[in-house]
Amino acid sequence: MFDLTKKTMYKRLVLITTCLLGVLHLYAFGSKPLKNRLDKPNIVFILVDDLGWRDVGYKGNHYLETPNIDQLSKEGMVFNYAYSNAPNCAPTRAALISGQYGPRTGIYTVGTAERGEAKNRKLIPVKNKTELDSAVYTLPEALKDRGYTTGIFGKWHLGTGNENGPEVQGFDRNVGGGKAGSPKSYFSPYHNPQLKDGAVGEELTERLTTEAISFIEQAKQQPFFVYLPYYAVHVPLQAKPELVEKYKKKATDEERYNPTYAALMETVDQQVGRLLAYLKTAGLTDNTLVVFTSDNGPFYPVTSAAPLNGSKGMLYEGGIRVPLIVKWPNKIKAGSSSDEPVISIDFFPTFLTLTGAQVPEIKVLDGVDLSPIWLKQGKIAERTLYWHFPAYLEAYKGMDQLWRQKPGGAIRKGGWKLIQTFEDNRIELFNLQQDEVERHNLAQAFPEKAAELLHDLQQWQKKVKAPIPTALNPLYKP
């Protein structure tokens, strides 16, 4: 009864509001859609580096402690099938910033595509770019053109300086972002050309948070976009000794764990908590959209994506499934969750809708607008996700295979996922609804499904002109 009344009233209010806003719209704002004109929420985008899908308390990790992130998950919407565009750092970041799949930016992996020993590489992989071309119209540029003040605090990894640095890609302020993919040190002196050293011993994650807060303090009278790509929890693992001690003493049943990693993760969690507390004190919580996510799966030597198969660098779920929480009080329902598969390139179009920003007609955006899901306004059209990784990645010590990843591609369509390896055109097919841990290759059992997905993947490869390595490596010795 009560609920019904509430709903009816709400509907009425919505109607009234719509009318009022409609009038407003007509008189004050010309012909642009209403939602594109009124709200300009602040955006705080927290990107933790190499944070595994399960390395947050709310996902049931018993060893790591992330109370603030767990609290955030209760205040926002949790995505259970959020993907990164690539299984490692730079390509995911390029996708996030450009809103485009790898073949459009040429950034597929970190550094060279020729990792490992030459004699083990059957193919000559595709040449990788390490810088995002400044000709790309970026997410921060779109927001800046919409009147946002923009800042990056942390890892950029897509070039540097006047050529490709954050300064020329739409950020008004850059603290700490250059071409480096990992910190030289987590404690000052940092040896980071984009970051002035603090007092000796100052901790990096704390410092970046302080910089973000002081930026918001200065920028808060206008809409702001804070991109906070922490260097944590990427190696080299360094953390506050007292926290490391705490985890050294902690017993656990986790398969793989590491006290320094846990301590660094707790530092991240504390700083996320600090930032959220600041937003509250500053009265910004209600009009600030907070996104929390990662760029790829966990780093195998120190932690695990179990029960998912794979880890950072791999196209299995463990390499590309990431945590994702989005919070926006009164707009995104607290404590909600979604099973919709979503991917890094979706943020760009979603933010366009939520902020009213626009891109030039010729700008290609590969993702979809997730705002209907976030705002519970409806569904999004069914679509297929793709990955393209034409590079080699060597295995870590302790792995029993030679490669983490050989040049390949992947597709997720409905509940099915297929991974293609270019060397031998090997196909793996998984039914994620029944086997999300990817233990049962169904390529033989469901040849028609496999053919369908492979066909779709190849069509997509053609469409985006994805380069497939075919040239044989003369140094290859099987």
Place this chain on the structure above:
Amino acid sequence: MINLKKGTFTKQSGFLARWIVVGVFAANQAYAQHSPQQPFKGHIGKTLEESVPYKIEHNKKAAPGSPNIVWILIDDAGFGATSAFGGLAETPNIEKLANNGLRFSNFHTTGICSPTRASLLTGRNHHSVHMGMLTPATKDFPGYDTWMPFEKANVAEILRENGYNTFAVGKWHQTPVAENGQAGPFNRWPLGRGFDHFYGFLPGATDQWHPELWEDQTKLDIEPNTDHLNKLLADKAIKYIANQKSGDPDKPFFLYLATGATHAPHQVAKEWIDKYRGKFDMGWDKYRELVLERQKKLGVVPANATLPPRGQDVKAWESLTAKQKKAYAKFMEVYAAFYSYTDYEIGRVINYLEQIDQLENTLIFVVLGDNGASKAGAQTGNLNAEINQLKGEEKLDAILAAGDIMGTDLSHMDYPKGWAMAANTPFQYWKSDANAEGGTHNPLIVYYPKAIKDKGGVRNQYGHVMDVLPTTLELIHAEYPDTINGYPQEPIEGVSLADAFQRADAPDKHKIQYYEISGSRAIYRDGWKAATWHNQGGNFDQDVWELYHLSDDFNEQVDLSAKYPDTLKALQDLFDQQAWKYNVYPLKDFTSARLAQNRSVYSKVSALTLYPGVDNLVGVSTPVYNGKSFDVVAEADIVSGKEQGVLFAIGGIKSGISLFIQDGKLQYAHKVADKVQYIVADKALPKGRVRFKLAYRVNGAGKGRIGTETLYINDEKVGERNLADGQLQLVSENRVDGTDVGRDLHGAVADKYQSPFNFSGKIHQVKVNFLKSKETASTANADNEE
């Protein structure tokens, strides 16, 4: 839910408030003298016989006998160029004013165009009126956003309230670039800022033979034109005066005449250049020696002055080859001729005042340079695009063979740095070096027979361009109202130099002055000056400060920073205090802006739609195409299939592109250096509403760039051409021939048709979409651009 409701109301009240604000704003639009409704104090009966009228003075009138005022501002001229200050460019008319008026020898500008103009017009520091940098270098901070506040009224706004007519003729360079288009808003155009009329150009520079010209708020198309800009400006100034005086001979006028001269391109008719043939064969070193002696004789530099070192990159004249000497001397011949001819046209305006018996009642200020001489010509000078590309002997040969085109519209000259150094005698460094006297020390001449008894006198009081306004107001006994058109007014920051008009020994009143342009900065106090040059792109903390005692070392030859560190520290602190006070922070330099790209009203947009009938868009009004990739999509109706004509064209004189339909085919022409290449579509024209598209792509930067141009009809590819470096130019230097829709005005791009080749069918619209492009403006071009 309550929150939601509240939110709605808040939004609604915000909406109402906005309309109220708009209303107030509209009422306050400063387009004319303030003239509020006033109470009637007579008596009104039923008939005239029963009534007593009451005459209201609706517009304040100037006091009887108020003088006319003329401010003349020369562009990009060094201290040692004009003969009025000892230079070798003959400027007899300006000299005559000086000989019957005063020379101020210790006068300063901000060091670059827009900031000096903003400071001059408002009597305030450039950052204080939001013009810390050139208009295309805008940044969203109070010191740099180029939105000059109405609360800091300019000379025209103040004089108009004092009953003056106000005319701006020549260079403006004060409106935010994005508002230079026909969608306005116009409140920061000259007519929105107190002027009754404006005739001139909006950006920092224009071609002298084919200038970008506006009258009031309308773009003029004067082509085919053969008159020099100097003549056009003088003619118009005379016309404004003639009409104004004929309307009301007792009403005074204010004329702001800001020439495009002597900014590059240095262009002038051959007969003026002929007067200087061989005159500069002595070279720039000898020039400096000669001029220093002449300056001493005139008393505008101290008798014990010496020349500073030649400075960066300038070679000793004697070390040059005979061919280099011969080639470089030509540039100075053209420059001196350009300056002399400018003086001639200024003379015509002065003579006209004399002719109509107004000169004796006119207060004239001549500021000879908005900054020091420009070094943009670099080591070897600029002549035109083709010759500039050459190197070494080849370039010298080309210069020596170019005698016939020098000064014409086929040339775009700027002298070599050595001549800029000479034109700056006796100072070091150049335009935009706000730290150095070579950037900021310019001559001022005042002429006002009513108040100047010491005719031909020299004044050494420290002065700054912002002092001209308060001096003017004091001399004419004008009032500065507390509010102007509803805007409460803030104080003027300059000081009046009027005391020095009467007394050569009047004490200095301008005691403190900071300078800052693109990170280079200085602070002056009571004869001392601390200064630091900023390396573009460098760290401001690492800039090295120097200290000079200008009272004994007026041209900065002895750095005392090591000797008097405490004095330096005190001055640095003073700079800091002034910087906070006047919006100088945050410091930024040329590397923070894309000057060349930002010169157009379309700089900040990546997509634009043009409709048939739009003006031929040139100068600030046309998008900047060179170096960018873009799509042009023209939508037109093809009904009979016999339609023909130009859909879209850029340029045409020497270079340009044109998308057109002829002989039932979509065609495309690209002209570079008068050579035209074509693409003809390999498909027939379809019927209906058709999308004709050109995709122009350029990849890479500098030498080695390549490109493609591809034609589509309804998204189907119908032709393509690859472009090598050297074939990529779209718009020629003088930019007189801009963007056209439905026709190709002025020079035709293609030789297959005659201009304008109007399109015979119906065009709906033409869209131009730019791909975000790499920064193409280099810092070295900054001066050249503005």
